[in-house]
Amino acid sequence: MIKVGIIGSTGYAGAEIVRLIQQHKEAEVVWFGSRSYVDEKYADVFKNMFQIVDAKCMDDNMEELADAVDVIFTATPQGLCGSLVNEEILKKVKIIDLSADFRIKDVATYEKWYGIKHQSPQFIEEAVYGLCEVNRDKIKDARLIANPGCFPTCSFLSIYPMVKEGLVDPKSIIIDAKSGTSGAGRGAKVNNLFCEVNENCKAYGVATHRHTPEIEEQLSYAAGEEVMINFTPHLIPMQRGILATSYATLKKPMTYEEVKAVYDKYYKDEYFVRVLENSTPPETRWVEGSNFVDVSFKVDERTGRIIMMGAMDNLVKGAAGQAVQNMNIMFGLPENEGLQQVPMFP
Amino acid sequence: MIKVGIIGSTGYAGAEIVRLIQQHKEAEVVWFGSRSYVDEKYADVFKNMFQIVDAKCMDDNMEELADAVDVIFTATPQGLCGSLVNEEILKKVKIIDLSADFRIKDVATYEKWYGIKHQSPQFIEEAVYGLCEVNRDKIKDARLIANPGCFPTCSFLSIYPMVKEGLVDPKSIIIDAKSGTSGAGRGAKVNNLFCEVNENCKAYGVATHRHTPEIEEQLSYAAGEEVMINFTPHLIPMQRGILATSYATLKKPMTYEEVKAVYDKYYKDEYFVRVLENSTPPETRWVEGSNFVDVSFKVDERTGRIIMMGAMDNLVKGAAGQAVQNMNIMFGLPENEGLQQVPMFP
Amino acid sequence: MIKVGIIGSTGYAGAEIVRLIQQHKEAEVVWFGSRSYVDEKYADVFKNMFQIVDAKCMDDNMEELADAVDVIFTATPQGLCGSLVNEEILKKVKIIDLSADFRIKDVATYEKWYGIKHQSPQFIEEAVYGLCEVNRDKIKDARLIANPGCFPTCSFLSIYPMVKEGLVDPKSIIIDAKSGTSGAGRGAKVNNLFCEVNENCKAYGVATHRHTPEIEEQLSYAAGEEVMINFTPHLIPMQRGILATSYATLKKPMTYEEVKAVYDKYYKDEYFVRVLENSTPPETRWVEGSNFVDVSFKVDERTGRIIMMGAMDNLVKGAAGQAVQNMNIMFGLPENEGLQQVPMFP
Amino acid sequence: MIKVGIIGSTGYAGAEIVRLIQQHKEAEVVWFGSRSYVDEKYADVFKNMFQIVDAKCMDDNMEELADAVDVIFTATPQGLCGSLVNEEILKKVKIIDLSADFRIKDVATYEKWYGIKHQSPQFIEEAVYGLCEVNRDKIKDARLIANPGCFPTCSFLSIYPMVKEGLVDPKSIIIDAKSGTSGAGRGAKVNNLFCEVNENCKAYGVATHRHTPEIEEQLSYAAGEEVMINFTPHLIPMQRGILATSYATLKKPMTYEEVKAVYDKYYKDEYFVRVLENSTPPETRWVEGSNFVDVSFKVDERTGRIIMMGAMDNLVKGAAGQAVQNMNIMFGLPENEGLQQVPMFP
DSSP states (O other): OOOEEEEEEHHHHHHHHHHHHHEEEOOOOOOOOOOGGTBBBHHHHSSTTTTTTOOOOOOOOOOHHHOOOSEEEEEEOOOOOHHHHHHHHHHHEEEEOOTTTOOOOOOOHHHHHSSSSSGGGGGTOEEEOOOOOHHHHHHHSSSSSEOOOOHHHHHHHHHHHHHTTTTTTTTTOOEEEEEEEEGGSSSOGGGGGHHHTTTEEOOSSSSOOOOOHHHHHHHHHHHHHHOEEEEEEEEOSSSSOOEEEEEEEEOOOHHHHHHHHHHHHHTTTTTTTOOOOOOOOBGGGGTSSOEEEEEEEETTTTTTTEEEEEEEEEEEIIHHHHHHHHHHHHHOTTTTTTOOOOOOOO | OOEEEEEEEEEHHHHHHHHHTTTOTTEEEEOOOOOGGTSBHHHHHHHGTTOOOOOOOOOOHHHHHHHHEEEEEEOOOOOOOHOOHHHHHHHHHHEEEOOOOTTSHHHHHHHHOSSSSOGGGTTTTTTTEOOOHHHHHHHTTTTTTOOOOOHHHHHHHHHHHHHHOOOOTTOOOOOOOOEGGGGGGOOOOOBBBHHHHHHOEESSSTTTTHHHHHHHHHHHHHHHHHOOOEEEEEEEESSSSSEEEEEBSSSOOOOOHHHHHHHHHHHOSSSOOOOOOOTTTGGGGGGGTTSOOOEEEEEETTTEEEEEEEEOOOOIIIHHHHHHHHHHTTTTTTTTTOOOOOOOOO | EEEEEEEESSSHHHHHHHHHHHTTTTEEEEEOGGGGGSSSSSHHHHHTTTTTTBEEEEOOOOHHHHHHOOOOOOOOTOOOOOOOOOHHHHOEEEEEEEESSSTTTOOHHHHHOOOOOSSSSTTTTTTTOOOOOHHHHHTTTTTTOOOOOHHHHHHHHHOOOOOOOOOOOTTEEEEEEEGGGGGGGGGGGGGGGHHHHHHEEEEOOOTOOOOOHHHHHHHHHHHSOOOOEEEEEEOOSSOOOEEEEEEEBBSSSHHHHHHHHHHHHHHHTSEEEEEEEETTTOOOGGGOOOOOOOEEEEEEETTTEEEEEEEOOTTTTIHHHHHHHOOOOOOHHHOTTTOEEEEOOO | OOOEEEEEEEEEEHHHHHHHHTTTTTTEEEEEEOOGGTTTTTHHHHGTTTTTTTOOOEEHHHHHHHHHHHEEEEOOOHHHHHEEEHHHHHHOOOOEESTTTTOOOOOOHHHHHHHOOOOOGGGGTTTTTTTTHHHHHHHHHSEEEEEHHHHHHHHHHHHHHHTTOBBBBBTEEEEEEEEOOOGGGGOOOOGHHHHHHOOOOOOOSSSTHHHHHHHHHHHHHHSSSSOOOOEEEEOOSSSOEEEEEEEBBBBSOHHHHHHHHHHHHHHHSSSSEEETTTTTTOOOGGTSSSSOEEEEEEEEEEEEEEEEEEOOTTTTIIIIIIHHHHHHHTTTTTTTTTTOOOOOOO
16 A cells, blocks of 8 residues: 655645545555644545545655655645755655646756746756656656646647647647636635636736746657747636647648547557547546546648647646556556546536 | 446436446446437547447337346436336336336325326335435335435435434424536526526525425424425526525424434434534535535524534435445445545535 | 715725716715725726726725715725714714624624624614615615615515514524625635635525624514524525525415515515516526515415515625615615616626 | 617527617617517516516517617527518618628628528628727718627737737737637527536637638738638636637737837727736626727737737627617717626626
């Protein structure tokens, strides 16, 4: 039985790890970290866990935690994992960091977009970007996983095959994403109140959102050349779900069948990536609560562009689910253990 | 492996049975009945099932179905199950009817409140009212289960201990219930459009709702005398969830501890009924997607009344989940097999 | 032109006063009080007012305000108005207080339910409870108006005729109310985040909600005897709207027509109270954005009870709209000036 | 007093015309056309109009209507207005058509994208495209107005200044739009049920949506050369509101100030177009219920693109409000008469 510790277990992503591990046969959470709720019963904060989780919330002592568990998930704001990790800890325990601290290889880029100084740049090189479908082999032996961001996961997976095969102009990519509100976290902010979010749609972080360099870096690896994108996230009145709609110029005309073959080449054996048929647009309702990403595309002969779409649950494949998938790979378990929930609809 | 057939598998309750059985180790759906979608792939209707369910929808042939499966769930409008069932079928297969056809023992009462003629009154006596926590023993040997209505399940379970123990005035009970919209079904009706339901709250079926006699009958059995209630359901802008707030006059003053002991007496060993502590009001978000009913109460010394509250997912414990729970009891399986989903929040 | 000052203009109720006064021919807001946003442009906080309101937010100086305006609306937490008002101010300016400070005539009752010490009990007697349809004559000459609470307005108006005429048992009244989230205010609280409110329904303040004594006091005046009620508010995922469903035992059997005549007697000349026909249940969508209260009732011969229902926009008739209605009465204007918005649907 | 007739008054757009005209000093609705509800009281269908509108719904007799009113609004599916209009009628009455029948000058393009044969192509040339801010002068003398589509209005107005001034590459424009559900109409369709729309986001009509040629035609007029775009609408769980996020490549680098000056040149005197400051992203909540379009932009120096954003209420400026604005221009009234509602928030 894998012993799991979570730092930040009372945020939405942390709580989702708790939910998923509850349904995992080979793992159990033994440390419910939460600075805000130390000594309170976890089930008093998340009452869905009443009579399921009996433990109390504990503080963020990573040293102590390293002795108590096999793997630590840090579901915390940027900067925390980077400030806590050290070689002693990494010798004892595997770390899956859900923050952005180890996602970007270039420290200067990280510090510029995030506006904070990196506290442990010496581990960036070692850290593996935990996009399971792409980096599976490296993940197996990793000590430190940089769990991908929600928008990057959904955007990247829906574009990846076309970029990898060099079929689209790498300077033409525009990603327009829409996200439910759980992505904004559980902090008490006026902007996230029900009355402010409901009946509203807005873009945010236009041309400045921090997930931009993360997406560009990963797409550049895939392309083998520099990719520069526009990325615009939008907040919409749902709880869960991300839909990414991406536009790129085809280098040459392609038929539906040709493109479909490209997607199938990369994803036909991937359990969690479902390539829809006949250009059916993906919808967030069809993946809610599950670790699936549904991807699809439409070739527009008129404009010579391809529209690539992906739908995903931001808390599962976009955060906690992918983190558990990484854990499964690291511990040699079936990749979908604990992640076989059928999407819940309605 | 129990072979399951569903008549009405493309309604919300039917689809929820499909979702639950997917996660059930000892059962599999082999017949996806759906008059509206015959010969269409099930996963084209419910796209969450893409790459999970490969079958096509089939027609409602109960004779043929009886030969093909071990248990039939009828998730259909009132009257259908009553018109199809017969002795030949019941000899071959167990039936769990999610409609109201066999819930009410008095045919005249059924016909009056539902406004239709009962097609097979000869089976009413035999049918067992499938409220698992109360009728567990009878369910074990039943051939035909009348799966309880959503409002009756939530209302009854939150009131039951007080009525059973004779602690409240049986003529004083008022039940004010609030339901998400999935309870209204998947029919294409203007009243259930997003723009009509969102930002709206309304009562319906005031003093005439069909679940009234069902609740009264079950409470009367518990009380050992006739119970007459007011029951008012309300439609609110959510997908899933029922909250029932019930009022009754205490026969004599009682403390919180005394009442708590009564609830614990009935529910402390019930896996699916969680009695909250310290009069914490239950909330539908804490049970969503699960088979739990959270119940709680508040004694009001000023007025001498007790307010009893229950929260439940109408599609799970209020329909498909309780149906599967009944199946588990009928087939001698652990009662919570396939029903251990942790409530999903947010 | 009536000069209006608002203390608390950046809360939801305060902002609604701003919206309504914008559409009022005889009044204009000249003081946008907001402690939290002093010196910020009002339209930077409420961007709907961009290019409509040019003013900046100002501090809460009631002395200075009394010299600058003709009427002050206090849309602030309990206790503030009571701590600021004095005889000098009341000689200069009329005050319409949207808090509870002057609603309850018995100081001890106020202090018990609100848990705070009243700072100016000497003005309680003078203050007029601003339920326009009932106290119109007293309002005309008042200096200080206690603007009614949202739940009391909706509950009272839907019950009033029956209690006033002595047709229901005054000890039998149970009020079960459902409210949108704007009633919880614009404070940054986890409980009011989109992800916590959406897909959720819960009761709160069960048997202890502060609006209980306010409703009881007003119903007791109407009845001419003491009325004691159960009142349970619920939070549901909408922005605006209150639905109150009330139950009472009829003293003697009555027909629909008899009861309808009672309601018409009190409301047929009231512009803002619409008595629906044929027991049609009121719905919050049909009053949203307007100052209307839609009321209706259903006689249940089986149980001898009457179910009385009212729907209202909590920010309009339940707060800002009724406050403006009070202002109109106090200044001798047509009662519906600035309040003729047609309900907006969808 | 202008006499108004509405064909299709019980759809969402038609009902919004009713709401707006109620608040218009110089116009009144005298004919509530509705094939589905002939002879029913209008206020029985839209109960917000109880005690406000007393009329009954009438059939679609355009001949008779032409004699009874001064202006006819057709808020009906494509093809109806085209099939009813003739020279006799146009001599008697002005027509404002909210469908697409007269928006596209090239009949072949219309017939290709809409898949129906045009019934009165002889009036296409005469019809004026009713985008008030651009075609004001032609509208004054028009007999037949083609009221713009919702997406075209919002998309066009947020892009127009840049295209008109020739500052962006006309082949580079990508419009990604998000719409509330009222845009899908009031028809009883499973896809528009609350449970299907809520907690969901999806693209639709990808590369094939009918508003594409309408936007292209208008942008081409502005550019003085052919513009070809990608346009992707998305459905999100709100009632009202459209947000359009558009991307284009700048022909040369521009500063914020330079672009702002361009937008101000076109819009500083336009009452209904608000250019936000400092690249603030527009939000649908700030325009809900009003005829405003809020536009803004962000220059992205990295990619050399400009992101242009517009927010609008699809039922007001995107349909009924713009139709009334057109009526005001045609009848020589102040352009904002009946359209001065302040946006309602929350």
